[in-house]
Amino acid sequence: xxxxxxxxxxxxxxxxxxxxxxxxxxxxxxxxxxxxxxxxxxxxxxxxxxxxxxxxxxxxxxxxxxxxx
Amino acid sequence: xxxxxxxxxxxxxxxxxxxxxxxxxxxxxxxxxxxxxxxxxxxxxxxxxxxxxxxxxxxxxxxxxxxxxxxxxxxxxxxxxxxxxxxxxxxxxxxxxxxxxxxxxxxxxxxxxxxxxxxxxxxxxxxxxxxxxxxxxxxxxxxxxxxxxxxxxxxxxxxxxxxxxxxxxxxxxxxxxxxxxxxxxxxxxxxxxxxxxxxxxxxxxxxxxxxxxxxxxxxxxxxxxxxxxxxxxxxxxxxxxxxxxxxxxxxxxxxxxxxxxxxxxxxxxxxxxxxxxxxxxxxxxxxxxxxxxxxxxxxxxxxxxxxxxxxxxxxxxxxxxxxxxxxxxxxxxxxxxxxxxxxxxxxxxxxxxxxxxxxxxxxxxxxxxxxxxxxxxxxxxxxxxxxxxxxxxxxxxxxxxxxxxxxxxxxxxxxxxxxxxxxxxxxxxxxxxxxxxxxxxxxxxxxxxxxxxxxxxxxxxxxxxxxxxxxxxxxxxxxxxxxxxxxxxxxxxxx
Numbered sequence: 404x405x406x407x408x409x410x411x412x413x414x415x416x417x418x419x420x421x422x423x424x425x426x427x428x429x430x431x432x433x434x435x436x437x438x439x440x441x442x443x444x445x446x447x448x449x450x451x452x453x454x455x456x457x458x459x460x461x462x463x464x465x466x467x468x469x470x471x472x
Numbered sequence: 473x474x475x476x477x478x479x480x481x482x483x484x485x486x487x488x489x490x491x492x493x494x495x496x497x498x499x500x501x502x503x504x505x506x507x508x509x510x511x512x513x514x515x516x517x518x519x520x521x522x523x524x525x526x527x528x529x530x531x532x533x534x535x536x537x538x539x540x541x542x543x544x545x546x547x548x549x550x551x552x553x554x555x556x557x558x559x560x561x562x563x564x565x566x567x568x569x570x571x572x573x574x575x576x577x578x579x580x581x582x583x584x585x586x587x588x589x590x591x592x593x594x595x596x597x598x599x600x601x602x603x604x605x606x607x608x609x610x611x612x613x614x615x616x617x618x619x620x621x622x623x624x625x626x627x628x629x630x631x632x633x634x635x636x637x638x639x640x641x642x643x644x645x646x647x648x649x650x651x652x653x654x655x656x657x658x659x660x661x662x663x664x665x666x667x668x669x670x671x672x673x674x675x676x677x678x679x680x681x682x683x684x685x686x687x688x689x690x691x692x693x694x695x696x697x698x699x700x701x702x703x704x705x706x707x708x709x710x711x712x713x714x715x716x717x718x719x720x721x722x723x724x725x726x727x728x729x730x731x732x733x734x735x736x737x738x739x740x741x742x743x744x745x746x747x748x749x750x751x752x753x754x755x756x757x758x759x760x761x762x763x764x765x766x767x768x769x770x771x772x773x774x775x776x777x778x779x780x781x782x783x784x785x786x787x788x789x790x791x792x793x794x795x796x797x798x799x800x801x802x803x804x805x806x807x808x809x810x811x812x813x814x815x816x817x818x819x820x821x822x823x824x825x826x827x828x829x830x831x832x833x834x835x836x837x838x839x840x841x842x843x844x845x846x847x848x849x850x851x852x853x854x855x856x857x858x859x860x861x862x863x864x865x866x867x868x869x870x871x872x873x874x875x876x877x878x879x880x881x882x883x884x885x886x887x888x889x890x891x892x893x894x895x896x897x898x899x900x901x902x903x904x905x906x907x908x909x910x911x912x913x914x915x916x917x918x919x920x921x922x923x924x925x926x927x928x929x930x931x932x933x934x935x936x937x938x939x940x941x942x943x944x945x946x947x948x949x950x951x952x953x954x955x956x957x958x959x960x961x962x963x964x965x966x967x
Contacts (some may be wrong), residue, residue: 405914405921405922405930405934406700406922406927406930407700407707407709407710407930408700408714408923408924410709411699411700411701413700415695415697415699415708415877418697418708419697420912421708421712422552422697422708422712423589425556425712425716426556429556429559432803433559436563441744442562442741443740443741444739444740444741444742444743444744445739445741452741454562454563454741454744454745454748457743457745457748457749457752458559458562458563458748460752461555461559461748461751461752461755462555462559464755465551465552465555465755468551468696468755469551469552469696469697470698472544472694472695
């Protein structure tokens with residue numbers, strides 16, 4: 404129980420997809436954040452101020468890393 | 473050993489850092505300037521400061537040493553062990569902390585729960601930082617002595633004098649802006665070593681081919697996901713439950729030295745952006761400090777101690793001048809860790825304990841002076857206690873273990889405090905104290921309870937679960953704060 408033995412039979416390929424699905428879910432949640440919340444605290448808005456793009460870029464990078472390795 | 477040109481590089485670097493840090497003295501007129509840089513910091517500086525504060529000279533050697541032994545799985549700590557947590561911090565916790573005008577994380581716990589929770593959290597961090605200072609001073613000086621032949625006390629006194637000067641007078645602004653330079657030096661030194669290393673091992677394909685050809689013990693050296701029954705401390709279940717869900721969040725959301733920088737951002741947007749920018753930079757840390765460990769498997773096979781991998785690689789590969797730059801990168805790691813601990817501990821002491829319980833209602837100048845004196849006292853304590861750690865070889869692990877007792881429970885209390893307005897002061901205190909107790913018990917009986925050698929990832933998960941369940945259970949039987957008191961302290965969708 405404490406050692407997660409009940410997950411010992413999960414194939415490594417399936418375990419990898421647990422991580423990849425986690426990144427996809429986080430990405431979907433990020434996409435749902437309202438723009439008003441993203442831009443709060445800015446007087447002038449530019450396209451690169453959209454922090455959702457930043458977050459999705461970081462998630463894409465880490466998704467590829469975990470897909471490859 | 474250092475040559476003449478290496479010494480020039482190092483001395484120019486040290487003088488530059490000291491002058492840059494001291495320059496910020498003229499901007500410090502109030503306690504807000506000292507502890508929060510007057511809330512003027514831009515996202516790019518904060519993000520760089522977060523990354524460089526998180527990796528010290530010892531981590532440079534330790535991570536490459538672990539990569540030598542265990543392979544790429546060590547990279548989990550900077551990839552999945554940082555990115556999701558930093559996004560959660562950026563979009564949920566940091567904006568609420570910033571808008572609440574906080575100076576410290578325990579201050580949030582005090583407002584959300586009560587002073588008892590605040591004091592437990594604050595005292596724990598102060599003890600950790602204070603003892604860690606001496607340990608890091610000594611261990612880093614021993615490392616620099618082995619690497620470059622510098623006398624141990626020269627390293628300690630020189631770094632203490634330089635860091636002390638700009639931290640005492642320049643406050644958080646000096647800490648963060650010197651960190652920006654330290655990060656550039658650290659990334660530059662690391663990148664040069666990796667590029668030269670790749671040339672020697674025949675590029676990425678050559679590295680993979682030569683490492684995996686060394687036999688079955690190395691066949692998983694390029695796998696991030698390791699099976700549950702792995703002999704390493706990094707089974708995928710531990711990485712997912714212990715690291716991703718608990719330790720990473722506790723570190724990125726509950727660590728004063730990390731979050732204090734975001735609280736000093738010049739706007740809410742900059743506070744959020746700093747964490748995401750930091751997450752982006754953090755993804756390159758494994759490339760700089762982990763890959764040299766993998767290269768050493770090819771270039772320096774059969775080392776008895778994996779921690780020798782990076783120092784030996786530097787001696788083997790780097791010409792004069794570049795050795796000096798790499799040495800400066802080690803110093804950058806040391807100084808950026810020390811300055812963060814000094815400033816954060818001074819903030820915790822002044823804001824959570826002194827101003828709250830010892831002398832309320834004094835002038836702002838009084839608290840500024842107290843903050844500076846606390847920094848001096850901590851620095852002297854760190855230098856004075858540094859040789860003590862040489863008499864207790866296990867003290868580094870002991871202090872880190874002490875902090876790991878605390879990570880799971882504090883995150884459970886932070887999480888419920890942020891998302892569940894029904895969480896009560898008694899619930900928070902029970903979750904924090906009960907969770908820490910569970911951690912201590914799990915460690916005490918780890919030989920009987922766990923199958924892997926160092927179960928710190930599992931301990932953090934189960935202590936989080938204990939803190940979470942205890943907080944909810946006790947909260948259901950005790951009285952919550954009225955809604956009016958929770959304004960701005962609990963996350964609400966659409967607000």
